[in-house]
Amino acid sequence: MTAPVIVRMRATMFRRSLRDPGPAVAGLAGLLAAGWLIVYAVRPSAQPGTLSILTGSWVLGWIVLPLLLGGVRGRVRPGHLRLEPIPVVRAAYGLLLASALGIGPAVSLIALAALPAHAARDGIAAAVVAAVGALLLWLLGLAGSAVALEAVGRSGGPVGAALTGVLTGTVMGVLGSVWAVAPWASLLLVAGPPAGVLTVLRWTPGFWPLDGSPVLLLPLALLVGAGVLAYASLVRHVLTGSARPRSGRATTASGRFARGPVDGVIGRERHTWLRHPLRLQYLAFSIVYGVLLAGLPLLAEVRLLTPWAGVLIVLWAASMAASLVGLDGTALWLPLTAPGGERAEVLGRALAWLLLVAPAGAVFTVAGILVAPSADPVAALAVLPAVLGAGAAVPVWVAVLRVRPVDDPRRPTAADNPTDIVSVLLVLVALVVTAAPAFSLVVWGPSWSRWPALAVGVLCGLAAWLGATWAATERLTRRGTEVLAAAGRTTATPTTRIPLTWDAEWVRTHRVTVWALALLTIGWIPVVPQGLMVLVFDIEGGWIVASHFAGPARTAAALSMVALGGLLLLTGLLLWDRREPATAELEPRDA
């Protein structure tokens, strides 16, 4: 009886998750990719080695990507059954069965149908072996994904978290540099992998279903068994509460006492960054992703990006820090009850991030310059201080502006990943806008302005730091209780209803909201078509202001438009922060 109940729980949660467009979009993209894989598999030119790489990568992506992107909120987890008297084996079986219900498993099953479809050319027996192998691969993905999601933050510990970051960073880095590896990919699709690679491939599970020998299905089945056993062990760990408290860490006698409120918050953040599994994962991911994005193009003999390794690391580290306040649960009450606690909280968070990320940014920038001395490093050097200044402070602002709560702040797993695409985009846009003046001076400015652009980068970084720390402090000071309530809310957030038709009464009573919405809508026009599209793609048009100028004046006009749009958006965000209150407050457990 246990398994059907868990499956029904999952079905309900899954149905609710479909209210959000995200899963549907991801499902459509997955279906297109799966369709392409099947079409490739039945082509006469399809190579079994290549197909095994593609299907193996698919299963690996299925295991890894949810760790990075979150998106598994509707999953039934062992923790949900902690208080139920359910035997471990039945609980693990039910949870695995329930996890098969979802877009990822369904799309993966379709994609793996490429294996029997390809093997059918060698007869029915080969197709049957490939079909059974595909099913086993699917089960391996299912168990692997369940293990990965539950292991990070539990038995995996800091090493597991860092490894997950390395793995996700590698996958994203390779995908992001696909243009650089495209020649190799094209060769792979047409001619298949080289003989040496093929020899290695024969030892990987992705190849076994295509080998035609039923004997190779046995190790695949053993791997599935190992995955299921690993998952059952994790479930037992959760259900029996056998997690042993880690004691023996610093007591009062050892360690350093803080010198003032900001120092106190820096100390807290330093410990948290180095101990929190998801924060460690974010750090490792940022470094690996940044290094690969800058370094992989060297495969295509493109050195342009190499000095940008440090800047890219800073960009990803900042964007991954955009939801950290929610990750800490309701611990924000401590600074909210201390004198001047809001300012200390904001500055402490920003400085701790800077102390952690700035050395990595600087080291990898220098390393990139040394690896590719022929690449011009001035733009990267000018942009680095700008993104560091903005990267430290803007995520703190965004994190208190858009709080994404987690289910269990005490024992987070990858399933608690609160990374939110809108918050990430906000941070990335802010960093790009902050870096734009220094970058523009180096790339489009007169030759004498190349080195002064470094000072511009520093100034822009400083301005972004001051602006964002001020805005975040303001937000906490004015609406700290609202932020705290949002951090503690694990049920649906009540939101201000915005009428879809004209409602004069609503407009009259929500003037600030109306102005904020208007500015947040029209602000994009000067930024994107009037500014960035002109600077990046050199577009023309009667309504494009910069089109009426030439040379440096044209660049200046486009930059002014970006600045104007940025100002409008910033004002819109500040007004949104001051919009008419919704009834969104934390209701204590025992009112």
Next chain:
Amino acid sequence: MEIRGLVKAFGDFRAVDGLDLTVRGGTCHGVVGPNGAGKSTTLGMAVGLITPDAGTIRLLGHDIRRARALIGVLPDGLDLPERLTGAELLRYTAGLRGLDPATARTRSAELIDVLGLAKGAGTPLADCSTGTRKKIGLAQALVHAPRLLVLDEPFEAVDPVSALAIRRVLQRFVAGGGTTVLSTHSMLLVEQMCDDVTVVNRGRVVAAGPVAEVAAGGTLEDRFVELVGADVAGEGSLDWLTRR
């Protein structure tokens, strides 16, 4: 603490409905009430963690923001910085409260000793039991030597020995001129510790004053049941519970 006309609604539910509360300086004041009566919401508003819909709050003659330096808070059910150990939490809060490192070191060591936290202080908070978390929470509320302590369910899940230690600390605090406001479900504890008590039900004060006066000659528990109304037993006999 002076609270007048406090109101807080969550949607259609009025958790606190025109509540008045006066706490005399230098006393221990208990706030009692059934589950959902509005105790935690009231204390949350009193320390600035929840914004009231209406009403005024004065702490030690100041508004909440100005009084922050003078108050120590132990909320119920909120998270702590879970990756820190208890000792590290004390360092962090001492820093947040602007204590110099030497004073913070001495006070932290004393609090850990008095509250019996020698072992718990080295364990990450995420791995601590509820009782240990309460004791560490109390230590962080005391480390800056506040004049007013606001404690929400400070004795919940605390073992009897630890409870005794906490009571002694709070009694010393009040004897030294400090003021304590605590919410609890234990009437016995209120009778043993508190000078005054306020009984809250459905967001309103139904009785307030010195404990003996509110108890009106009987036990506080009997008076409490009388004031808030005991749940009347239903029709079901629950015979099935006794079948073998």
